[in-house]
Amino acid sequence: MLCDDCKKKPATVDFKEVLPGKVIVLHLCEDCAHKRGLMMDRKMSPFELLQKLLAKRSAKDEQVICQSCYLSLAEFKRQGRFGCSHCIEQFRPHIENLIKQIHRSNKHVGRRPKQGVRKSFNVFKLREELRCALEKEAYEEAAHIRDRLKDFGADDVE
Amino acid sequence: MLNNIKWLVLAKQSGDSSEDREIVVSSRIRLARNLSDFPFEIKLKSKDSERLLELSRSVIEGKYLGQYIDMRKLASLERESLLECHLISPAFLKMNKPTGLYLSEDGDISIMINEEDHLRIQGLTGGLNLTDVSANVFEYEEKIGEELNYAFDEAYGFLTSCPTNLGTGLRASVLLHLPGLVFTSEVEKVLRGALQIGMAVRGLYGEGSEIKGSLFQISNQHTLGLKEEELIQTIIKLTHMITDIEKKARDTIFTKAKHEFEDKIFRSLAVLRSARIMSTDETLNLLSALRFGIGTGTIKDVSLDVVNEIMLVARPANIQLYFGQILEEHERDIRRAEYIREKLSGKSQITKTK
Numbered sequence: 001m002l003c004d005d006c007k008k009k010p011a012t013v014d015f016k017e018v019l020p021g022k023v024i025v026l027h028l029c030e031d032c033a034h035k036r037g038l039m040m041d042r043k044m045s046p047f048e049l050l051q052k053l054l055a056k057r058s059a060k061d062e063q064v065i066c067q068s069c070y071l072s073l074a075e076f077k078r079q080g081r082f083g084c085s086h087c088i089e090q091f092r093p094h095i096e097n098l099i100k101q102i103h104r105s106n107k108h109v110g111r112r113p114k115q116g117v118r119k120s121f122n123v124f125k126l127r128e129e130l131r132c133a134l135e136k137e138a139y140e141e142a143a144h145i146r147d148r149l150k151d152f153g154a155d156d157v158e
Numbered sequence: 159m160l161n162n163i164k165w166l167v168l169a170k171q172s173g174d175s176s177e178d179r180e181i182v183v184s185s186r187i188r189l190a191r192n193l194s195d196f197p198f199e200i201k202l203k204s205k206d207s208e209r210l211l212e213l214s215r216s217v218i219e220g221k222y223l224g225q226y227i228d229m230r231k232l233a234s235l236e237r238e239s240l241l242e243c244h245l246i247s248p249a250f251l252k253m254n255k256p257t258g259l260y261l262s263e264d265g266d267i268s269i270m271i272n273e274e275d276h277l278r279i280q281g282l283t284g285g286l287n288l289t290d291v292s293a294n295v296f297e298y299e300e301k302i303g304e305e306l307n308y309a310f311d312e313a314y315g316f317l318t319s320c321p322t323n324l325g326t327g328l329r330a331s332v333l334l335h336l337p338g339l340v341f342t343s344e345v346e347k348v349l350r351g352a353l354q355i356g357m358a359v360r361g362l363y364g365e366g367s368e369i370k371g372s373l374f375q376i377s378n379q380h381t382l383g384l385k386e387e388e389l390i391q392t393i394i395k396l397t398h399m400i401t402d403i404e405k406k407a408r409d410t411i412f413t414k415a416k417h418e419f420e421d422k423i424f425r426s427l428a429v430l431r432s433a434r435i436m437s438t439d440e441t442l443n444l445l446s447a448l449r450f451g452i453g454t455g456t457i458k459d460v461s462l463d464v465v466n467e468i469m470l471v472a473r474p475a476n477i478q479l480y481f482g483q484i485l486e487e488h489e490r491d492i493r494r495a496e497y498i499r500e501k502l503s504g505k506s507q508i509t510k511t512k
Contacts, residue, residue: 012347013354030350045358046322046379069201081274081319083201085194085309088317099314099321105383108315110326113308114300 003029005036046102053098054080066090068127180453180462181401182286183333183373186244187295187390190275190318190327191302194309198319199255199274207255207272214271217305218260222298224267229257235484238475244282246270266291267298274319275327277302284466286397288330288390296386315382325382330393334400337372337450338407348403349374352396356380371442372450376400408454423451427460431502435488436495441472460502468501 003011004027011027015036028036044052054077061074071083073091082088088095100106126149133142192198196210215226229237229250240246245268246259253272260269270278279298281291309317315325323329339345349359360375376396378389411419426447430436449465451457471480477494478485485493 012350050320050322069197071201079200080321081200082198082317082321084197085192085311085317087198088311088314095321099324099382102322103325103380103382105325105380107313108311108325108382110315110328110385111296113303113310113316 001027003027003032005029005032049102050080050098053101054078061094064091064094177286178401179285180449181335181404182397183335183466184244184282184284185287185291186280186282186329186331186333187288187291188278188280188329189295189299190316190323190329191277191279191299192309192317192319193276194307194317196276198276199272200319202255202272204255210276211256211258211271214269214277214302214306215258215260217302218269220305221301222260222262224260224262227259227261229259235475235478239473239479242473242476243470245280247273247278249274250278262298266294269298275323286332286394288332288394292330292386292390322379323381326384326386326389328381328386328389329377330390331375331377332393332397334374334376334397334404335372335446335449335453336374336400336404337446338404338411339400340372341411342407344403344407345374348400349376352376352400355392355396357393357396370439371446373442373446408450412454419454420451420456423447423454423456427451427457427502430498432499433495435491436472436498437491438472438474438494441468441494441498445469445472464501468498471501472498 001011003009006029009029009031012030013028013033015024015026015028015033026036057074057077061077062072064073065071066083066087067090068086069083071087073094076082076087076091076095082091096106126145130142130145130149133139133145193210193214196202196206202210218224219226227240232240237246237251240259241248241251245261245265247270250257250259250270250273255272257273258271260267260271262268266281266283268280268282270280279295279302281295283291311317316327318324318327336345336348339348352359356379358377358379360377376393378393381389384392426444430441430444430448445465445468448457448460449462452460452462452465470476472494474487474490477490477497480497481493
């Protein structure tokens with residue numbers, strides 16, 4: 001089948017749009033699909049899309065900082081990588097759109113971790129406790145929390 | 159330590175009886191998982207990465223037999239070999255952190271520790287076997303998850319370093335051999351179709367690698383918003399579709415130019431059986447013709463297992479490990495030709511373990 005637009009090259013892209021009362025079906029070659037602006041997002045891989053979206057920066061990005069690993073939103077945009085499991089919840093309002101665009105979805109529907117008895121150790125919470133303890137000038141308690149953090153190798157805390 | 163070819167034997171994608179094995183070379187599933195209590199890769203300090211390595215290792219070893227490989231203790235040739243066997247990723251070799259690799263007893267599962275994500279659990283087998291491979295991979299994932307907390311978010315699923323892996327953290331891929339589509343110049347059209355439905359198409363060694371020997375890798379690009387089973391089923395369906403088109407292309411070729419193609423196939427076999435100097439690329443191309451010949455029933459006295467084994471062992475690092483010595487490129491080409499001749503006459507040392 002030849003392209004509906006140029007009638008020269010073979011049609012390799014099928015485009016279908018459902019409008020009220022009618023359905024438009026187009027069979028186009030890649031060049032003509034480009035001309036109509038239909039190939040833009042489809043051709044970009046999630047990774048390329050991510051690079052493009054991360055390039056949109058704002059001066060405020062430096063001030064959005066993950067309270068657990070101290071990664072800033074600006075640094076996240078430079079590296080394209082999260083710093084820890086808490087970044088996502090702290091950056092959420094700033095990255096919701098980005099994730100939706102690269103995955104065409106914003107909701108996980110797959111498997112979940114099995115709930116079991118696990119020895120969990122939440123660095124994030126401990127750091128909060130440490131901060132409170134220091135504010136209260138409860139140094140003995142702070143030292144104790146710091147030891148527990150150290151046990152887990154998270155001894156980068158001032 | 160150059161004679162360590164244990165994983166070479168393990169990595170031979172074992173002979174299974176799955177359909178269309180000459181078209182679907184192998185199936186692979188990889189899961190990205192991070193532990194919630196450790197910073198992710200870019201924020202992981204070297205002391206933390208040591209801890210993570212030891213912790214993961216002890217959990218895995220407590221549950222499974224198999225071997226743990228400290229990547230720091232390997233010679234660069236051995237590291238390259240693991241890559242050639244598809245047991246590790248190219249990125250894994252570039253990590254500037256302590257890294258470890260767990261290999262299951264049968265070689266079907268490999269777990270990279272301290273890659274871009276804390277754990278990359280991978281399953282690999284010959285033929286189209288994504289369902290079995292995924293069952294195996296998920297069993298490991300669950301068992302390890304009994305003791306280690308995976309980073310998880312209600313909306314974004316399993317959390318990963320890179321936003322492109324969020325959700326399932328699952329990448330399913332198949333390696334396809336499509337000479338029919340290459341000869342009939344239909345390959346671009348078919349693969350573009352795959353891209354249109356959100357799949358990635360790559361060469362033999364994944365991202366950015368060249369297409370060689372008519373081998374193409376197809377995998378899912380999106381990891382969020384679909385169930386694992388749906389992602390896997392999409393790849394399976396697509397593989398069946400492409401396999402059918404490939405078979406039709408082969409029929410066309412054989413109706414139009416039977417003698418020409420038989421000639422090409424038998425000449426390739428003759429060169430493999432007689433050549434004295436053989437480069438990696440030439441090997442891949444000749445093996446492609448040979449695989450094609452086996453698939454079309456033209457060649458009956460060489461098995462697919464032999465082709466698969468040569469494809470693996472003939473690679474630059476593997477061939478050196480096979481002979482147990484470091485070889486310069488020219489020397490390598492000579493020894494590679496020697497190995498292939500022996501293998502095709504049935505005299506080689508590594509024999510199929512079945």
